[in-house]
Amino acid sequence: MTKNNLVMELKNFSFTYAGATKPSLKKINLPIEENKITAMIGPSGCGKSTLLRSMNRIHDLYPGNSYEGKINLYRADGSKQNILDLKKENDFIRLRQEVGMIFQKPTPFPMSIFDNVAYGLRLAGIKNRSELEGRVEKALKGAAIWDETKERLGESALGMSGGQQQRLCIARAVALKPRVLLFDEPTSALDPISTGAIEELIAEIKSEVSVVIVTHNMQQASRLSDYTAFMYLGDLAEFDKTEKIFLNPKEKLTEDYITGRFG
């Protein structure tokens, strides 16, 4: 693995929640490779969602949390930035446009389907109607819901099914052309068919965007991801190629977890 195709890299990263005495994440070192899918697995409370939420600094909506170490973001132009140095609201906005996030439950905004996808674009300053229409259409096609939505773009997004809503949220995030998309258990609230559709979609978008996905579902991690990080009690217990983790893990702990002996 060469440094060149990394999109993010965590170095000795520690995180402590406001009011907590012990860190929730301890000296994590984790490379995120470009145009690959990196899965994070581990038992509940191991810190995988906390880690994910550090990567676009969504933690900073709530005061008092503290970071240590580095999270580098490598831009397309070759420059790199430690996102933990960001302080101003404008910097966070730029970061979150580059590192998008999809949540556990679908989160359509209370507005029309079109406006949901156009929302981030408008925030980014795109006003031109025809450009908006073009990019919304492209994003909806990219998220494989254009056929279901093209007749009803003006209707409220709240009337869609859960699976459609989640794909809409992915379309909305993809429309911004982020470098990285963070998925926080994106299918845990969905039925198996919708889950399949979302997984297919994630596998497709990795040609355009690097993906980090937190999941409780180990089959999902093994089906979908190129790399897997196994986390345990705030430590990164093991990180390797996915087939290595699932077929031939180095650590006893990893083996116990993926074979279902605990968790």
Next chain:
Amino acid sequence: MGGKLFRNFSFFSATLSFFILVGIFAILFHYAQESMHTFGFDFLWTEQWEPGEDDEGGIFGGYIPIVGTLLSTIIAMVIATPLAMGIAIFLTEIASVTVAKPVSIAIELLAAIPSIIYGMWGLFYFAPVVQSIFGGNGVGLLTAGIVLAIMIVPFMAAITRDSMNTTPSVLKESAYAMGATKFEVIKDVIMPYSKGGIIGSIILALGRALGETMAVAFLIGSVMHTVGKVTDPTTSIPVLLANNFAEAEDLEMSSMYFLALILFVVSFIIISSAKFYFLGRKVK
């Protein structure tokens, strides 16, 4: 046996409120008959309120108190709505917990102060302030409207805050995750999401402002005077009813029932539209 008794009792309790509602309407309607037959719809446009000699007949019109009620309510709403929204947004999105907690408690306590205290405070302290800024007599439409606004702000702010608090944090987070600023999250996510609660709080506050008697009686001037400018003293329906009830007879009494009926119907329409709005939201 016990179950049946309990069921009958709760059925009785539940239907009682409905019968009281219908009963009040029927009584108002019945006693207003004389005035309705004498004046008809002209009652709404007539500015006089003059008992005849020896308390026989006379001319009574609801124009001044109806306009006074509506105008004082409108002034109150125009002032209170943006203030209450600002307070609610501050408490839910901007203030830290250490500030939001005490302010929230203060707001709830303000909402619990009896209206006569607002009336006294308004008359002795606030009316001279209004007089020195806007002129006039101190008491009048504007003073009543502003104090009404102060009374309904805590009420509106508390309901709006509760409604804004129901916005799921993940929805706000996903807007931030798209690169929205705090202002954009408030405008595009929180406000639309809590629209129902906001409209509900406005309508409930409107109902309260329409029916408020004590504070307004202190402040509006209680004179039968058509308002020319906002500082003029005038009267409102509840104030006129409270002031004149003791001496009125026959046609005047009937005219007051007519006024009460008008207030009842207006308040009823406003409150029930608020209720149906909430109901409609829940079904959806």
